[in-house]
């Protein structure tokens with residue numbers, strides 16, 4: 001049974017408090033050129049939120065704007081009740097926001113352990129405790145802590161990058177296309193790990209190109225179009241929504257119908 005099929009999980013999440021509320025975000029890389037055009041999303045405590053949409057819709061830009069890497073022109077990013085709009089990344093990390101970029105997300109010349117230390121430079125005394133937590137989610141990282149990250153496979157690097165972001169005990173983890181460039185088997189493994197991270201109590205906002213898998217594991221998702229949240233709902237509802245299918249999903253709905261039968 002996938003997560004979105006458990007009614008109790010869904011209703012629990014609906015009652016939960018908001019961890020992140022993004023309201024009417026307008027942001028872009030260049031003056032006068034907005035990529036986000038009034039985008040609003042919310043993640044409640046314990047939720048796994050998917051962000052999908054066509055190429056160039058602004059999915060990665062949304063995460064970067066939330067993480068202080070793209071200039072916000074208007075709108076707000078509120079985390080656990082505090083307005084953190086436009087704060088720099090290091091301040092956001094200290095306030096409970098973790099971010100895993102899509103590429104160049106490990107230090108290849110450093111060992112796994114050193115990579116994880118880099119995630120904790122603001123709170124080094126808690127290293128051992130947090131390392132144990134990360135190693136409980138990713139046992140391979142614990143066993144191979146002295147191995148250089150540059151010698152790891154793409155899937156293993158993704159785990160190091162997620163592990164590093166988890167070191168600061170984030171309330172919300174922002175993941176930019178964690179399955180990008182991985183084989184189908186490794187993609188499945190990565191989604192499983194994301195699900196486990198979420199089950200360990202971390203709210204997750206995940207941008208994904210692999211819409212079908214994303215909608216299968218998330219509690220709710222947003223479909224972005226032209227820098228705005230065009231549709232939202234549970235994964236299953238979105239897969240059946242004619243507007244979403246027309247905009248983005250194509251023949252995905254047939255596959256869902258097949259799976260239902």
Ligand SMILES: Nc1ncnc2c1ncn2[C@@H]1O[C@H](COP(=O)(O)OP(=O)(O)OP(=O)(O)O)[C@@H](O)[C@H]1O
Pocket residue numbers: 029030035053054055056057058059060061062209
């Ligand atoms: N560093 C940058 N400088 C200027 N424009 C950028 C930059 N990065 C992205 N853009 C532009 O912002 C728009 C949205 O890009 P973004 O990467 O957020 O889309 P996306 O929905 O994540 O797409 P994809 O699924 O293809 O990764 C695109 O038109 C892109 O060209």
